[in-house]
Amino acid sequence: MAAGQNIPDLGGYDLKFKSKVPDDFHCPVCQLPMKDPRQIERCGHRLCTICLEGLFRQPSARCPVDREPLLREKIFSDNACQRRILDLHVECSFDGCSWTGELRAMERHQSECLFKVVECSNAGCKERLTRTDINNHKEFDCPWREINCDYCRVIVIMKNKQQHFGVCPKFPIPCTNNCDLRHIPREKLEVHIRDDCPSTKVPCEYKNLGCGEVFPRKSTKSHLELHAEHHLDLALRGLEATRYQVEDLLGVVKDQSQQIEGLKSKDKNQSQLIERLNLTVQCQAQQIEQLTTNAKDQVERIVEAKAMINFLSQQIEELMLDKGKGENQPQNAEVGRELQPKKQSFESPSRFPVYQRKEETDNCTQNPQTDVWTPKHLLNPQFGSGLSSCATHHPRLLVRPFAPDNIRDIKLGMELLVTRSRGQSGRGTVRYIGKILGRKDDYIGVELGPGQEGKHDGTLDGQRYFSW
Numbered sequence: 001m002a003a004g005q006n007i008p009d010l011g012g013y014d015l016k017f018k019s020k021v022p023d024d025f026h027c028p029v030c031q032l033p034m035k036d037p038r039q040i041e042r043c044g045h046r047l048c049t050i051c052l053e054g055l056f057r058q059p060s061a062r063c064p065v066d067r068e069p070l071l072r073e074k075i076f077s078d079n080a081c082q083r084r085i086l087d088l089h090v091e092c093s094f095d096g097c098s099w100t101g102e103l104r105a106m107e108r109h110q111s112e113c114l115f116k117v118v119e120c121s122n123a124g125c126k127e128r129l130t131r132t133d134i135n136n137h138k139e140f141d142c143p144w145r146e147i148n149c150d151y152c153r154v155i156v157i158m159k160n161k162q163q164h165f166g167v168c169p170k171f172p173i174p175c176t177n178n179c180d181l182r183h184i185p186r187e188k189l190e191v192h193i194r195d196d197c198p199s200t201k202v203p204c205e206y207k208n209l210g211c212g213e214v215f216p217r218k219s220t221k222s223h224l225e226l227h228a229e230h231h232l233d234l235a236l237r238g239l240e241a242t243r244y245q246v247e248d249l250l251g252v253v254k255d256q257s258q259q260i261e262g263l264k265s266k267d268k269n270q271s272q273l274i275e276r277l278n279l280t281v282q283c284q285a286q287q288i289e290q291l292t293t294n295a296k297d298q299v300e301r302i303v304e305a306k307a308m309i310n311f312l313s314q315q316i317e318e319l320m321l322d323k324g325k326g327e328n329q330p331q332n333a334e335v336g337r338e339l340q341p342k343k344q345s346f347e348s349p350s351r352f353p354v355y356q357r358k359e360e361t362d363n364c365t366q367n368p369q370t371d372v373w374t375p376k377h378l379l380n381p382q383f384g385s386g387l388s389s390c391a392t393h394h395p396r397l398l399v400r401p402f403a404p405d406n407i408r409d410i411k412l413g414m415e416l417l418v419t420r421s422r423g424q425s426g427r428g429t430v431r432y433i434g435k436i437l438g439r440k441d442d443y444i445g446v447e448l449g450p451g452q453e454g455k456h457d458g459t460l461d462g463q464r465y466f467s468w
Helices: 049-056 079-086 103-112 131-141 158-165 186-196 217-226 228-328 333-339 358-363
Strands: 037-040 046-048 075-077 089-091 100-102 117-119 128-130 146-148 155-157 201-203 214-216 344-347 364-367 372-375 415-419 425-435 442-448
Touching (some): 146 158, 228 425
Antiparallel strands (some): 089 100, 146 155, 344 442, 364 372, 425 442
């Protein structure tokens, strides 16, 4: 064989053929009938596939017959030769088997042959036997086979059986007190010694009364018979002691019952006190709530009074101004004043007092209890609590001022009371509401009333916003 050339042994079929194999079917490398023959295209020589792969692992692969260089692309499978080799008859290679047949059936036969040597499948066992004997070995002879314990039915390895018996909870063992029982399950031995074993030493039944004897359980009857008088004397003394204890306990119970009654009476008094305090707190809470309501009403009255005072002061000031102008100017002064350019004012929106004209009461809703008129567009909750009111006896203005919450409450055409420079108050009509060029805030354009001078004429920074 070409072992020095790193070619595997037995590249071909190492079997016993029933007839002579032709020389052309032998591999020139392994000298065996070829397995999966490959033919070299150039020289026609055939080799086993395994043997051919061994040649290609050499630095320069050459044909083993004529030493010509080998090229993989010039080699092909020889299927015709393969069929002729598989038609040959062979004998089974396992000792004791008499099977013969075509080579192509050999592999399937060997996979089922009862004379093939196999290894035991039990974990830990390395025994090798024929298939005929392996099953009997695994079931009955293998020391590594699994079995069930005869007592607890747990699965154990056969070779560990005796070791398991040393800890098996149901394995029968003799009593450790050397009584007559010899087959007690290990898990029940403790209970047997404690409750049943006649050799276990136990105290006398009258231990709590003073008998200190200890003896084997089987001697209990004889002990009771021999010491019956002593036990009776112990029982009488025990009863006497118990009677004194009961009397003491009755006295304690009586004292505790009296204490409980006293605590119940005290608890009842405290519950009545708590109930009275709760009623007092409720009354005080109602009083506080009433005082708070009265305080709110008074605050509202004060605010209304202040607004009325401001309004009356403004009316007095306007009447005085009108009276002075009537005395010092000619009759056509009013016409001349209207021809002069009016000065206007641009103001940032604040909480201006706003007044509605008397003729706008057609769009108001009257409260018959207070004679207050509220503009319908202010009945929407989004305008807050501000109200505009008017008295039916006034010919021109509403009596109570309306303080807007934001700029959306102010409308074009409304008359306003505004605070002028130096703390002066003025009155005017809303002519513009919106943005001013170059400034981010919202502004209101107001046409001031007669006799009031502003800084603008509806134009600001060259941009006209309103005219009259």
